[in-house]
Amino acid sequence: xxxxxxxxxxxxxxxxxxxxILSGRTKDKNIGYIAEYLTGIGIDLKEVRVVSDDESAIxxxxxxxxxxxxxxxxTGGIGPTHDDITADCVAKAFGAPLxxxxxxxxxxxxxxxxxxxxxxxxxxxxARIPRGASxxxxxxxxxxxxxxxxxxxxxxVPSIMQAMLDAVAPTLKTGVKMLSDTIRADAREGDVGxxxxxxxxxxxxxxxxxxxxxxxxLGPNTNIVVxxxxxxxxxxxxxxxxxxxxxxxxxxxxxx
Amino acid sequence: xxxxxxxxxxxxxxxxxxxxILSGRTKDKNIGYIAEYLTGIGIDLKEVRVVSDDESAIxxxxxxxxxxxxxxxxTGGIGPTHDDITADCVAKAFGAPLxxxxxxxxxxxxxxxxxxxxxxxxxxxxARIPRGASxxxxxxxxxxxxxxxxxxxxxxVPSIMQAMLDAVAPTLKTGVKMLSDTIRADAREGDVGxxxxxxxxxxxxxxxxxxxxxxxxLGPNTNIVVxxxxxxxxxxxxxxxxxxxxxxxxxxxxxx
Numbered sequence: 001x002x003x004x005x006x007x008x009x010x011x012x013x014x015x016x017x018x019x020x021i022l023s024g025r026t027k028d029k030n031i032g033y034i035a036e037y038l039t040g041i042g043i044d045l046k047e048v049r050v051v052s053d054d055e056s057a058i059x060x061x062x063x064x065x066x067x068x069x070x071x072x073x074x075t076g077g078i079g080p081t082h083d084d085i086t087a088d089c090v091a092k093a094f095g096a097p098l099x100x101x102x103x104x105x106x107x108x109x110x111x112x113x114x115x116x117x118x119x120x121x122x123x124x125x126x127a128r129i130p131r132g133a134s135x136x137x138x139x140x141x142x143x144x145x146x147x148x149x150x151x152x153x154x155x156x157v158p159s160i161m162q163a164m165l166d167a168v169a170p171t172l173k174t175g176v177k178m179l180s181d182t183i184r185a186d187a188r189e190g191d192v193g194x195x196x197x198x199x200x201x202x203x204x205x206x207x208x209x210x211x212x213x214x215x216x217x218l219g220p221n222t223n224i225v226v227x228x229x230x231x232x233x234x235x236x237x238x239x240x241x242x243x244x245x246x247x248x249x250x251x252x253x254x255x256x
Numbered sequence: 257x258x259x260x261x262x263x264x265x266x267x268x269x270x271x272x273x274x275x276x277i278l279s280g281r282t283k284d285k286n287i288g289y290i291a292e293y294l295t296g297i298g299i300d301l302k303e304v305r306v307v308s309d310d311e312s313a314i315x316x317x318x319x320x321x322x323x324x325x326x327x328x329x330x331t332g333g334i335g336p337t338h339d340d341i342t343a344d345c346v347a348k349a350f351g352a353p354l355x356x357x358x359x360x361x362x363x364x365x366x367x368x369x370x371x372x373x374x375x376x377x378x379x380x381x382x383a384r385i386p387r388g389a390s391x392x393x394x395x396x397x398x399x400x401x402x403x404x405x406x407x408x409x410x411x412x413v414p415s416i417m418q419a420m421l422d423a424v425a426p427t428l429k430t431g432v433k434m435l436s437d438t439i440r441a442d443a444r445e446g447d448v449g450x451x452x453x454x455x456x457x458x459x460x461x462x463x464x465x466x467x468x469x470x471x472x473x474l475g476p477n478t479n480i481v482v483x484x485x486x487x488x489x490x491x492x493x494x495x496x497x498x499x500x501x502x503x504x505x506x507x508x509x510x511x512x
Contacts, residue, residue, distance in 0.1 A: 122446050122448070193337040194378045207275065
């Protein structure tokens, strides 16, 4: 029973920056995407915050999150307009000067030329990178994101963010991947809750979630999701849940 | 020019509770819905946090948010299973005992009976309400949410959450509604950014956001969103932005 101790989990937070999300004008599509992506590569997303385009809100959220988790991924606020203040805030949080980055200037200038537009003050804003940061390539529209310390600064436009995440992911430390299995209960949450709680209590190393859904034919139904890093423990708890569900179904059939 | 001072803005935060959102298994649909809803009734959503089904994470996020904003709306974790710990955590944050609420017991028992199921330990969990809280009706599936202090505790299932929000909204203090107008730039963000920044700087009382989008015909394009509570100020800034866009278009046509 003495399995080798698993390596410490690699954790992460997302910081979504933007008034447009908080006003409801734009519906965020990045949180769910990054969540699924990180789970897939063995990084545990532990927290998400959404803050407005406000310096003190951004700086204090960023400092809280980067202290607490292995990685922080920010989205939004790195475009060419006055309301894009993420780079300024990240520089401030790290106490690093924000400077024109030669490589970023070159990338953005060449992109502007290729698109038949001019390199101007607004576009130059996107070349301001905190000293000590490394660039995250943007294969979609040129202007790069950047990484400083454990913070990945990415665009808010989903297609660009996704390209940046692909670019930065291979450089990240990853943990043992969290495995999961979904068991369809064919019963209501309230019918399985008590016994499911007993199984969860007996297996603290396996996370058990219960998610109600509505089945067109059967009515209220439940998905039970078991999650663990150890495949054997996962399989054992899954079997226990399935046995419990069979027992409950037999009881319910008997009581009719 | 001495308009009456607007009343203090009414602010809010959302606290989304649930491992399933952080694992990416479930894609949140509540943040965008609540954001739009609150904007519509004159409440400014200022922050969102998503935390896991973990007591200390929930309690500390809730305490931070309820201190800071007029209202906090939580979603998720009030079902009948062991992983539903929101009521416990809210009670703990408020230092209030968590008790079986007679009205909630009655509602949930009657619902169970009507559905042909039994009132059991799991369903009784949903009747545990912090002392001093008032119930938020759930017209969809019975088991109520609750309000304690400035915190509204709602379900995570979108249809149920929406019904609860409808039920609680008329009881909330609301501010002067934030008005907004969208101006399609027909130009790239980088082409308008410098002048737009100058307009924003000259009108700190009007919030100006710039949001790139891709137009199938014209390619990269920009929506400029102006937001203010005062309709006259909004109209004045909108006119300034439109004049600026006309000027830039003329320049660009001239330079071809």
